[in-house]
Amino acid sequence: MALNQGLPRADxxxxxxxxxxxxxxxxxxxxxxxxxxxxxxxxxxxxxFGCLFLLIVAACLLAPVYSHDVAGIGPNVNNVTGTIQVNGxxxxxxxxxxxxxxxxxxxxxxxxADTLGRDVAVRLLYGGRTSLAIGFMAAAITMxxxxxxxxxxxxxxxxxxxxxxxxxxxIWAYPAVLxxxxxxxxxxxxxxxxxxxxxxxxxxxxxxxxxxxxxIPYVAKPIRGQVLxxxxxxxxxxxxxxxxxxxxxxxxxxxxxxxxxxxxxxPLIVAGAILLEASLSFLGAGVQPPNxxxxxMIQEGLPLLTTxxxxxxxxxxxxxxxxxxxNVFGEGVRDALDPKSTIRLGR
Amino acid sequence: xxxFIVRRTMQMVAVLFCTSVFTFLIFQVIPNGNPALRLAGQxxxxxxxxxxxxxxxxxxxxxxxxxxxxxxxxxGSVISYSQQINxxxxxxxxLPATISLAGxxxxxxxxxxxxxxxxxxxxxxxxxxxxxxxLSLVGISTPSFVLATALLYLLAxxxxxxPLSGYVPxxxxxxxxxxxxxxxxxxxxxxxxxxxxxxxxxxxxDTLREDYVRTATAKGLSRRRVIVGHVxxxxxxxxxxxxxxxxxxxxxxxxxLVEVVFNLNGVGQYAAESIQTLDVPPVLVIVMYGAxxxxxLSAIIDVLYVVLDPRVRLNA
Numbered sequence: 001m002a003l004n005q006g007l008p009r010a011d012x013x014x015x016x017x018x019x020x021x022x023x024x025x026x027x028x029x030x031x032x033x034x035x036x037x038x039x040x041x042x043x044x045x046x047x048x049f050g051c052l053f054l055l056i057v058a059a060c061l062l063a064p065v066y067s068h069d070v071a072g073i074g075p076n077v078n079n080v081t082g083t084i085q086v087n088g089x090x091x092x093x094x095x096x097x098x099x100x101x102x103x104x105x106x107x108x109x110x111x112x113a114d115t116l117g118r119d120v121a122v123r124l125l126y127g128g129r130t131s132l133a134i135g136f137m138a139a140a141i142t143m144x145x146x147x148x149x150x151x152x153x154x155x156x157x158x159x160x161x162x163x164x165x166x167x168x169x170x171i172w173a174y175p176a177v178l179x180x181x182x183x184x185x186x187x188x189x190x191x192x193x194x195x196x197x198x199x200x201x202x203x204x205x206x207x208x209x210x211x212x213x214x215x216i217p218y219v220a221k222p223i224r225g226q227v228l229x230x231x232x233x234x235x236x237x238x239x240x241x242x243x244x245x246x247x248x249x250x251x252x253x254x255x256x257x258x259x260x261x262x263x264x265x266x267p268l269i270v271a272g273a274i275l276l277e278a279s280l281s282f283l284g285a286g287v288q289p290p291n292x293x294x295x296x297m298i299q300e301g302l303p304l305l306t307t308x309x310x311x312x313x314x315x316x317x318x319x320x321x322x323x324x325x326x327n328v329f330g331e332g333v334r335d336a337l338d339p340k341s342t343i344r345l346g347r
Numbered sequence: 348x349x350x351f352i353v354r355r356t357m358q359m360v361a362v363l364f365c366t367s368v369f370t371f372l373i374f375q376v377i378p379n380g381n382p383a384l385r386l387a388g389q390x391x392x393x394x395x396x397x398x399x400x401x402x403x404x405x406x407x408x409x410x411x412x413x414x415x416x417x418x419x420x421x422x423g424s425v426i427s428y429s430q431q432i433n434x435x436x437x438x439x440x441x442l443p444a445t446i447s448l449a450g451x452x453x454x455x456x457x458x459x460x461x462x463x464x465x466x467x468x469x470x471x472x473x474x475x476x477x478x479x480x481x482l483s484l485v486g487i488s489t490p491s492f493v494l495a496t497a498l499l500y501l502l503a504x505x506x507x508x509x510p511l512s513g514y515v516p517x518x519x520x521x522x523x524x525x526x527x528x529x530x531x532x533x534x535x536x537x538x539x540x541x542x543x544x545x546x547x548x549x550x551x552x553d554t555l556r557e558d559y560v561r562t563a564t565a566k567g568l569s570r571r572r573v574i575v576g577h578v579x580x581x582x583x584x585x586x587x588x589x590x591x592x593x594x595x596x597x598x599x600x601x602x603x604l605v606e607v608v609f610n611l612n613g614v615g616q617y618a619a620e621s622i623q624t625l626d627v628p629p630v631l632v633i634v635m636y637g638a639x640x641x642x643x644l645s646a647i648i649d650v651l652y653v654v655l656d657p658r659v660r661l662n663a
Contacts, residue, residue, distance in 0.1 A: 170365045173645075174638045175600030182373050182634040185622050275490050279604055282492055284623040302496065302608065309500050316493035324488040331484065 032260070032337075039336035046332020053325030056318070060132055063125035070107050071119050075126040076290065079117030084108055093117040099307045112310045114300065120314055123292055127315060128322070130293040134208045135274035141212025142269050143262060146219025151258075153220070154227025155250050161224070168217040176214050177279055183210040184285030202288035207280060211273045218272075219265055223258060230254050260337045267330030271323045278319055294319045352650055359646040366638040367420075371413050374631045420635055425628045427621065434629045437617055438636070444514040444613035447524070448531050448606065449598040456536035457590055460543025465579060467544060468551035479548075483541025491601065495534040495608035502530065512610040531609045535601065539593060543586060550582035557581075584656050591648040592641070599637030 030038075040046060059066075067074055082093045086104050093113050094100045100113040111120040153164040171179065187206045192199040199205050230236065231254065239253045280286030281295025289296075294315040301311025400406065404415050419425045423435030467476045502508045509530050515523040554560065555578055563573045603615030610616070614633060621629040 166365070169362060170369050173362060173366050173642050174634070175596040175641060177600035177603060178634055178637045181600075181603070181618065181622060181630065182370065185625060185627060185630050186374050188625065271488065275488075278490055279492065283603060283607070283619050298493065298496065305496060305500055306504050312496045313500065316496055319493060320489050324485065327484055327488045 036260075036333075036336040039339075040332055043332045043336065046329050046335075049325045049328035050332070053322060053329060056128065056322050056325065057132060060125050060128035063122070063129055066125055067119075067122045071110070071122045072108060073119045073122060075118065075123045075292065077118060079113070080115075082117055099304075100311075102308065103310055111314045112308065114308075114311055115304065120297075120310060123297060124294075124315055124318060127292045127294050127297050128318065130204055130287055130291055131274055131277055131295070131319070132322075134204055134211065134277045134287070134293070135270045137205070137208035138211035138215070138273035138277070139266060139269040141209065142215040142219055142273070143266060145212070146216045147223055147255075147258065147262060149216065150220040150223025151227055151250050151254065154224040155231055155246070155254065157228070164220075165224075168220055171214065172217045174214075176276060177283075179214050180210055180276055180280045181283060181285045183213070184280050188285065188288050202291065204287060204291055206288075207277055207286045211276050211280070214276065215269055215272060219269065223261065226258060226261060227254055230257050264330070264334045264337055267326050267333060271326040271330065274319070274323055274326075348653070351653055355646050355649055359642060362642050363639060366642060367417060367635060368413065370631065370635045370638060371416055373634075374627060375412060375416065416631075420632055425632050427626050427629050434632045437629065438614050438633065441612060441614040441617050443516060444611045445598060445602055445606065445615055447514075447517065447528060448535065448611060448613060449594065449602050451528055452532045452535035452539075452597065453590065453594045455532055456539035456543060457586075459536065459540045461547060461579075461583070461586070463540065464544035464547030465551065465574070468548040468555070469574070471548070471552060476548075479541070479544055483545050486538045486541030489537065490604070491534045491538060492604040492608050494537055495531070495605050498530050498534060499608060512608075514609075514611040514613070527609075527611075531605050531611060534608075535597060535605045543589070546589065547582055547586055550585060551578055554578045554582045584652070587655070588648045588652050591644055591651075595641040595644040599640050 063075075073079065080094050083090045084093060084101075084104070085091075086101075086106065091101060093109065094115060094117050098115060100115055100117065101109055102112045104110060104112065109119055109121070111124065114120060114123070149164055149168070153161040174182070184207065187210065188201045192206060192209070199209075236249060236253055239249050244253070277286050277293060278295035278298070281293050282299045284299065287293040287296050297315040298312050298319075301308065301315070305312050404412055407415075423433070425434040426432070427434050427437070463479055467479045470476050499512065503511045510523075510527050513527060515527050517524045560573060560577055563577045564570075568576075602613065603619055605611075606613045606615040607619045618630060618633045621627075621633075
């Protein structure tokens, strides 16, 4: 691995700049992760966006506090006939023509209301919890299965590899949105039942599960490639010479060598999963009522785009900020751990 | 060469078969519940369910069901349950809009990606290069439908630069066709422009270090001819194969999101409307055709790749 070469590149705080400017100077006696941490610390842009993401996560986690103590209204409380005081005047939350109030920039209805008189800001934070939870769950599923499949396929090669690679090719043949739509529509109708485990059709585990599934080949393919190279290395021969079993070699010898790849992939997959969740929910094949996510909020608000743009633009903006936060931070992690950017998600 | 084409075609047929089985399984055999219930959607009466059970033959063995389904899909005799309309006729009606959208966007993102990628490779490390890096990160972080809603609101509703939405056939009015598609094209290609320029940039930086590029310069070719005729030409090949796959992906998937926002009434919007009413037959047919398209196109690209790149031909 090229981890011990190259000076910290933070002076440029670059995002995706290539390796062409890196000096080939060897720094002795520092572990790869410490070196990476040092590089990342100097990458102000990446850290800034990482903090932005953490702030958004914290805000979403504090949704009940905001709902209870600031806005004073729950995420699913309708208030069609209510009125609120804005600048000393009494205003209908939803006008007689059915148009909800726009942003008040006050504690109550900060971002305005939707057609049922629900507080957009409160729903935004609660929807964010759903989106983030699905993003992280799906990414965890993708990483666990993607690494397992890649490890087994690359290690055993031959027939096992052939079968697994064909299976991945089938998933690969579908555009991600289309496969998500297919499985999402099918599962939303009847839920899922695997042995004793039953998942309701409107559970958020369904989109998490299917998004995690859709992304498996994107991780499994590059992992498989790395394992193919790693299994020829001397330390694997040595382990085999010590009579280690296959499972032990895979888990104790090869897996640790994949750790930096896993660390680099994880944020990118979280970002992709959040985007796919939003797309599927926007189409109605993702998160199902009564749960809300940013995608479903955009879907519900779209018919009212011209009169109440906040219903679409607020969750949309939040979605972009969140994903941008993870992506820029993830690129920083990648630059820090893998300056020559040899690690790439499969495509 | 012929051997390669034959082998690739056989492989394609095998994958086509597998995707058809997989799609069939997703919709018909996912555990739990009566498949007739899924097909009938949320507002089904017991009579429709019984009719569907008979029509799709769910009491028959599974391979018979598969063959029946495939026969229906391939002969185009699938009927949607919510509207009782022939699905294939609906798809054919929406096809011009979807092809206009995806085709135009694909041309735009390829041209813009090549232009920006070349620029950024020649100016690696300078301001424009870094600006492009930012653009590509914003691009991959912005879902097309969010960008679409924002632009629709700002440029069509607030400032009346573009028409609000809808699709005008090319044959009816080329100018209106173009005007109605500018924003959708932009939204759909936005993600890819940044990504393609980054890929081309790194390809070109690698190629620039090749010996033959130095040779070309040494024998006195102008900078422009070296870049266009030697560097760009060699760097474009991987991009073209990527492009074919993404084009198929957009036609079969990504276009759905943009069509819905701009109300283009294409195949994607038909799929989206069917999903919202949980009307499964159209979704099944569209998913199957979409996957078929990707599989066939990727086989064609593999063959083209061999034609374009002699190095691959030797290994194949």
